Amino acid sequence: MSMDIYLKFAHNNLWGELWPEILLCLGALTVLGLDLFSKSPNNKKRISIFAIVFQFSILVFIC
Amino acid sequence: MLKHGIHQDLMRSFFLLSSLLVSIIAHRYLFLRNLRSGEFHHLTMIATAGLMVLCQSQHFVIFFVSLETVALCFYPLVAFDRESTKSLEAGIKYLIFGALSSALLLFGIVLLYGVGSNPEAWGASLSVIPSNDPFSFNFLYHLLAENPNHSILLTGVVLIISGIAFKIGAAPFQIWVPDVYHGAPLPVTAFLAVSSKAAGFFILISFVNGPFAGISDFLLPLFAIVATFTIFFGNLAACTQKNLKRMLGLSGVAHAGYLLVAVMASMLLPGESDRAVWVLFFYLFTYLLASFLVFGVMSLVQLNDDTEHQFSDYENLGTKKPWAALLLVVGIGSLAGVPPLAGFIGKLLLFSLAFESKLYLSLVVMVIGVVISIYYYFGWVREICFHPRPVFEDETPQKNYWSEVKNVGIIKPALFCLLFASILFGLWQGPFGDAF
Numbered sequence: 001m002s003m004d005i006y007l008k009f010a011h012n013n014l015w016g017e018l019w020p021e022i023l024l025c026l027g028a029l030t031v032l033g034l035d036l037f038s039k040s041p042n043n044k045k046r047i048s049i050f051a052i053v054f055q056f057s058i059l060v061f062i063c
Numbered sequence: 064m065l066k067h068g069i070h071q072d073l074m075r076s077f078f079l080l081s082s083l084l085v086s087i088i089a090h091r092y093l094f095l096r097n098l099r100s101g102e103f104h105h106l107t108m109i110a111t112a113g114l115m116v117l118c119q120s121q122h123f124v125i126f127f128v129s130l131e132t133v134a135l136c137f138y139p140l141v142a143f144d145r146e147s148t149k150s151l152e153a154g155i156k157y158l159i160f161g162a163l164s165s166a167l168l169l170f171g172i173v174l175l176y177g178v179g180s181n182p183e184a185w186g187a188s189l190s191v192i193p194s195n196d197p198f199s200f201n202f203l204y205h206l207l208a209e210n211p212n213h214s215i216l217l218t219g220v221v222l223i224i225s226g227i228a229f230k231i232g233a234a235p236f237q238i239w240v241p242d243v244y245h246g247a248p249l250p251v252t253a254f255l256a257v258s259s260k261a262a263g264f265f266i267l268i269s270f271v272n273g274p275f276a277g278i279s280d281f282l283l284p285l286f287a288i289v290a291t292f293t294i295f296f297g298n299l300a301a302c303t304q305k306n307l308k309r310m311l312g313l314s315g316v317a318h319a320g321y322l323l324v325a326v327m328a329s330m331l332l333p334g335e336s337d338r339a340v341w342v343l344f345f346y347l348f349t350y351l352l353a354s355f356l357v358f359g360v361m362s363l364v365q366l367n368d369d370t371e372h373q374f375s376d377y378e379n380l381g382t383k384k385p386w387a388a389l390l391l392v393v394g395i396g397s398l399a400g401v402p403p404l405a406g407f408i409g410k411l412l413l414f415s416l417a418f419e420s421k422l423y424l425s426l427v428v429m430v431i432g433v434v435i436s437i438y439y440y441f442g443w444v445r446e447i448c449f450h451p452r453p454v455f456e457d458e459t460p461q462k463n464y465w466s467e468v469k470n471v472g473i474i475k476p477a478l479f480c481l482l483f484a485s486i487l488f489g490l491w492q493g494p495f496g497d498a499f
Contacts, residue, residue: 025112
């Protein structure tokens with residue numbers, strides 16, 4: 001099967017419509033980065049609050 | 064190919080809301096149990112992104128990749144409490160059953176692809192060629208509509224539906240549900256109960272109204288048998304449970320059976336299938352509100368063994384923590400379908416849909432299922448509100464775990480918002496109202 005089908009498939013998709021999903025993945029990576037590199041004793045609470053606020057912001061933008 | 068529309072946007076918001084509520088519940092839960100919050104939120108957010116892409120997919124490649132992304136996040140989430148043998152056991156079980164489900168699904172996709180890529184070689188016909196891509200849903204719609212009795216195609220469809228039945232916990236693929244719900248950490252149980260099930264149903268209803276629309280006559284009796292068995296198994300098995308997480312898992316199996324009736328109705332209402340989709344959305348939304356109310360309150364208490372939530376742990380909660388009892392009773396009431404809560408309207412709409420579609424047998428089964436469910440749901444309410452157990456003189460007093468529930472932070476206002484929404488949508492269906 002030719003790969004041309006998939007090139008056409010990739011070009012025809014509205015990838016820009018996937019911004020909430022892409023943003024969510026970037027947020028998930030940020031959370032992991034905070035967990036790995038932050039040495040603050042309040043790290044756990046900060047990460048949770050960041051995840052909650054981040055998801056809430058995307059939800060507000062989608063709605 | 065991705066599809067964008069009101070249904071897809073609603074499901075994206077649904078998954079995001081569910082993920083947000085999981086994060087809110089997990090905030091305190093992870094802190095008290097000294098579990099890693101970074102990894103937890105990372106996996107939850109990636110799984111949610113996968114679910115959001117999944118509900119927009121119109122192509123089997125995107126469908127399978129997003130489904131596996133979700134599954135790969137759920138495996139470590141179920142086994143997240145590495146100190147707990149039950150959590151690890153649940154993780155292993157979920158991994159094995161998930162792998163089996165993926166294998167079935169993939170085998171089904173391969174069979175459809177095999178016939179679709181060269182129909183003549185397999186004795187099938189295809190006069191309308193919408194595209195050269197046998198993985199696209201549009202292509203499969205034409206292929207199945209022209210060959211509704213082709214045995215290989217039907218086998219492929221059955222295998223795909225079996226794979227999805229694993230995800231939604233429909234019989235006879237429900238066997239993993241009680242064990243995994245029992246062992247998984249509470250926020251993960253809530254996530255599995257709501258998001259995983261909702262994704263499965265959205266896919267199923269998209270399939271039966273999309274690529275599989277041409278073989279409704281074959282699928283209807285299959286779904287009728289599965290729905291009947293799922294409702295009876297879920298409710299009867301839940302009646303015998305003493306562990307609340309197992310009971311909620313099995314009641315979730317029964318809810319999957321009710322939702323399968325909505326899927327059947329969507330096949331039987333030509334041109335009106337949108338109404339069935341809206342009823343399914345509304346039911347899933349009420350299920351989200353009720354489930355997070357129940358799991359949210361359960362996550363507040365820290366028992367010796369977090370997986371062993373028994374009825375006795377909630378004994379006389381109405382006097383120990385009245386606000387927690389109120390939240391829990393409303394959540395249980397909505398799951399049971401008690402008026403004037405949102406769960407009641409969800410069930411009522413489902414019944415009326417089954418009646419309109421002339422699915423009388425399924426309607427009777429649903430009514431019997433709801434009556435049975437009253438027994439185990441109200442057994443829990445009785446423990447909370449009405450039935451302080453007599454204490455014997457020589458008995459060691461049970462530890463009051465609820466006295467340690469303090470400083471719950473953001474969870475309390477979030478749960479009260481869910482309570483308000485449960486009552487509000489029971490009285491007024493708002494934006495959903497026009498669609499009914």
